[in-house]
Amino acid sequence: MNLKQLSAHLGLSQTTVSRALNGYPEVSETTRKRVMEAADKHNYRPNTRAKGLATGRAMAIGHVIPLSAQHEMMNPVFADFIAGAGESYSEAGYDMLLSLVADADQERAYREMAAKRNVDGLVVHAAKMRDARILLLQNTGLPFAVHGRASEITTPYNWLDVNNKSAFERATNFLLDLGHRRICLVNGQESMDFAHRRRKGYEAALAARGVEIDPALMFADEMTEIYGYDTVQRTRSLADPPTAYLASSIITAFGVRRAIEESGLKMGRDISVITHDDDLSYMRNGADVPVFTATRSSVREAGGGPGQPPGFQNQNPRAPPQTEPFLAEVTVGRPTRPPPHTVV
Amino acid sequence: MNLKQLSAHLGLSQTTVSRALNGYPEVSETTRKRVMEAADKHNYRPNTRAKGLATGRAMAIGHVIPLSAQHEMMNPVFADFIAGAGESYSEAGYDMLLSLVADADQERAYREMAAKRNVDGLVVHAAKMRDARILLLQNTGLPFAVHGRASEITTPYNWLDVNNKSAFERATNFLLDLGHRRICLVNGQESMDFAHRRRKGYEAALAARGVEIDPALMFADEMTEIYGYDTVQRTRSLADPPTAYLASSIITAFGVRRAIEESGLKMGRDISVITHDDDLSYMRNGADVPVFTATRSSVREAGGGPGQPPGFQNQNPRAPPQTEPFLAEVTVGRPTRPPPHTVV
DNA sequence: CCAAATTCCCAAAGCGCTTTGGCTGCCAGT
DNA sequence: ACTGGCAGCCAAAGCGCTTTGGGAATTTGG
Numbered sequence: 001m002n003l004k005q006l007s008a009h010l011g012l013s014q015t016t017v018s019r020a021l022n023g024y025p026e027v028s029e030t031t032r033k034r035v036m037e038a039a040d041k042h043n044y045r046p047n048t049r050a051k052g053l054a055t056g057r058a059m060a061i062g063h064v065i066p067l068s069a070q071h072e073m074m075n076p077v078f079a080d081f082i083a084g085a086g087e088s089y090s091e092a093g094y095d096m097l098l099s100l101v102a103d104a105d106q107e108r109a110y111r112e113m114a115a116k117r118n119v120d121g122l123v124v125h126a127a128k129m130r131d132a133r134i135l136l137l138q139n140t141g142l143p144f145a146v147h148g149r150a151s152e153i154t155t156p157y158n159w160l161d162v163n164n165k166s167a168f169e170r171a172t173n174f175l176l177d178l179g180h181r182r183i184c185l186v187n188g189q190e191s192m193d194f195a196h197r198r199r200k201g202y203e204a205a206l207a208a209r210g211v212e213i214d215p216a217l218m219f220a221d222e223m224t225e226i227y228g229y230d231t232v233q234r235t236r237s238l239a240d241p242p243t244a245y246l247a248s249s250i251i252t253a254f255g256v257r258r259a260i261e262e263s264g265l266k267m268g269r270d271i272s273v274i275t276h277d278d279d280l281s282y283m284r285n286g287a288d289v290p291v292f293t294a295t296r297s298s299v300r301e302a303g304g305g306p307g308q309p310p311g312f313q314n315q316n317p318r319a320p321p322q323t324e325p326f327l328a329e330v331t332v333g334r335p336t337r338p339p340p341h342t343v344v
Numbered sequence: 345m346n347l348k349q350l351s352a353h354l355g356l357s358q359t360t361v362s363r364a365l366n367g368y369p370e371v372s373e374t375t376r377k378r379v380m381e382a383a384d385k386h387n388y389r390p391n392t393r394a395k396g397l398a399t400g401r402a403m404a405i406g407h408v409i410p411l412s413a414q415h416e417m418m419n420p421v422f423a424d425f426i427a428g429a430g431e432s433y434s435e436a437g438y439d440m441l442l443s444l445v446a447d448a449d450q451e452r453a454y455r456e457m458a459a460k461r462n463v464d465g466l467v468v469h470a471a472k473m474r475d476a477r478i479l480l481l482q483n484t485g486l487p488f489a490v491h492g493r494a495s496e497i498t499t500p501y502n503w504l505d506v507n508n509k510s511a512f513e514r515a516t517n518f519l520l521d522l523g524h525r526r527i528c529l530v531n532g533q534e535s536m537d538f539a540h541r542r543r544k545g546y547e548a549a550l551a552a553r554g555v556e557i558d559p560a561l562m563f564a565d566e567m568t569e570i571y572g573y574d575t576v577q578r579t580r581s582l583a584d585p586p587t588a589y590l591a592s593s594i595i596t597a598f599g600v601r602r603a604i605e606e607s608g609l610k611m612g613r614d615i616s617v618i619t620h621d622d623d624l625s626y627m628r629n630g631a632d633v634p635v636f637t638a639t640r641s642s643v644r645e646a647g648g649g650p651g652q653p654p655g656f657q658n659q660n661p662r663a664p665p666q667t668e669p670f671l672a673e674v675t676v677g678r679p680t681r682p683p684p685h686t687v688v
Numbered sequence: 689c690c691a692a693a694t695t696c697c698c699a700a701a702g703c704g705c706t707t708t709g710g711c712t713g714c715c716a717g718t
Numbered sequence: 719a720c721t722g723g724c725a726g727c728c729a730a731a732g733c734g735c736t737t738t739g740g741g742a743a744t745t746t747g748g
Contacts, residue, residue: 050704
């Protein structure tokens with residue numbers, strides 16, 4: 001059933017039917033009601049493509065997920081963020097277009113999206129320090145928002161990020177307060193902006209206390225379970241092994257825990273662990289008693305939170321960009337204790 | 345730059361330019377080349393909405409992810425499947441539309457999609473035993489493919505699924521061969537079709553050997569880490585506790601392992617664990633030495649494998665539905681051994 | 689050398705909607 | 719009784735593309 005058929009059926013013009021359905025005032029309430037009932041009865045919905053062509057708006061937001069050749073993977077963080085975003089989009093009547101594009105195709109992909117006009121705006125995931133995509137998008141004129149930040153890019157843009165630096169500074173301080181001095185940072189890849197910020201926070205806390213910043217305790221890689229496991233194994237053999245681990249992802253923290261327990265040590269007794277917790281729906285930190293002490297910030301809420309759709313609230317392109325820091329809160333769980341042989 | 349401008353720029357009609365770009369034979373090779381170069385230079389891409397309106401095809405596939413009210417979550421399995429699908433779509437020039445719809449809105453959502461015509465077809469995730477969505481979609485006439493199966497629905501439809509029953513039958517046999525008799529099934533929710541099939545496989549193997557099927561050893565829930573952990577804790581206190589666990593998800597298996605090791609037992613020595621492994625990119629079973637013995641089937645490959653786009657290869661709506669079973673292979677890792685005190 | 693076929697191009701219709709610019713009829717105001 | 723305003727409707731243009739149905743030049747065949 002299309003508009004033509006519906007209006008013929010009602011003995012009205014397409015104009016009137018369209019206006020009735022879109023809430024315009026030029027149509028009497030009685031006919032509006034009649035129209036709406038008929039539309040409902042025949043399950044009429046305006047054709048998206050036609051509507052989009054007529055209005056110039058796609059009513060869709062694109063999400064671009066980078067797919068690196070070296071580390072092909074679908075980060076669970078994306079999944080949760082997208083779940084959050086998806087919910088708010090559907091409330092707002094927007095569709096979500098998912099684009100997985102290989103690193104090498106980034107430029108082509110963005111130009112194409114801008115030209116094809118199948119989205120009204122983009123959300124860029126996994127921001128890098130000096131993210132070429134941001135500069136690219138600024139040239140295309142396509143509105144966009146970044147999940148994360150690009151520290152080295154100074155021109156303004158919409159972003160939405162966790163307070164990574166201060167969260168990790170606090171977490172590190174938390175461990176320092178407990179008496180730890182050998183704290184191992186199990187971070188994400190440093191090309192990722194969040195990882196860089198987290199390291200800065202970690203280092204700032206150590207520096208403020210005059211604790212040595214030991215490169216042998218700082219790791220950066222993709223945040224898999226295995227990576228956490230391997231990192232612990234590698235560091236146990238150090239002359240002066242860490243008494244605490246600070247992980248960037250709960251998945252990695254699971255690996256950290258596995259290695260610790262496998263080596264006969266007890267997490268929370270012999271070794272403390274703090275992790276950043278994105279509050280992933282399938283990876284919840286223990287419900288009642290948190291398994292990990294954590295800096296927590298729900299990435300899912302971030303996806304849904306910033307408005308509908310995120311970053312595109314202001315229709316006015318001249319408006320200043322929106323920036324939204326999400327604050328990570330610290331939840332204290334079991335596995336943090338003073339280091340062994342310490343009198344607190 | 346749109347078609348009109350481009351053709352004016354070239355001094356050609358829109359017809360000719362359109363045909364040149366779409367590879368029609370009615371245009372000379374020299375002008376085609378000229379057109380393509382100009383299009384390239386001006387970064388021209390046909391407007392998706394206009395093209396869609398003219399051709400009647402959306403060039404997009406929708407993926408519908410259910411969002412239950414009780415258990416709000418974005419399953420990592422979806423994420424990996426979608427990553428796989430996304431890659432093959434972009435090769436085929438299709439967009440991917442993601443729809444997260446709450447259980448209660450399912451009917452409305454599908455009818456709307458069918459009426460709005462913003463997708464050419466749907467992929468339905470998380471198939472249930474008697475999935476109402478399948479019946480619904482069959483009525484709408486919108487092409488669709490199901491990831492999973494709906495055992496109780498007999499009318500034909502496109503699907504793509506793992507050989508869940510035989511995989512779990514084999515896994516159970518594997519444990520039985522090792523001498524295990526008390527095997528705990530840590531399954532997904534039974535409303536999910538895959539969970540049902542897996543239980544059938546488990547039961548079939550036990551029955552074939554005349555081993556008692558003990559309801560106290562059969563669990564079904566959302567496959568979170570915590571669930572695996574809790575299940576082990578619960579079963580350790582049984583009078584005759586299990587000597588082996590058979591998990592439906594590697595995430596749950598991680599929880600199983602945690603509980604085992606936390607209780608001072610050693611996985612692979614005291615207790616055997618087999619898991620189904622969807623080969624999730626962030627949750628790889630150990631790279632060199634598998635951490636778990638597993639029935640493995642990459643859900644990501646499943647997403648990309650079935651064609652481009654999946655399930656919609658045959659343009660002919662009269663063609664028989666496509667069905668594609670993905671075979672899970674068994675990989676033997678450490679944590680399976682004969683039960684303790686057994687002479688093999 | 690002329691008709692027929694072929695090559696290469698174009699104008700215009702149409703996809704299904706929104707939106708502009710009316711037009712008609714009724715009522716209030718004077 | 720006439721004008722102005724307003725409520726309620728409609729015809730038609732236009733969004734940017736594809737596709738139909740030619741039409742003019744060029745080549746081919748007899």
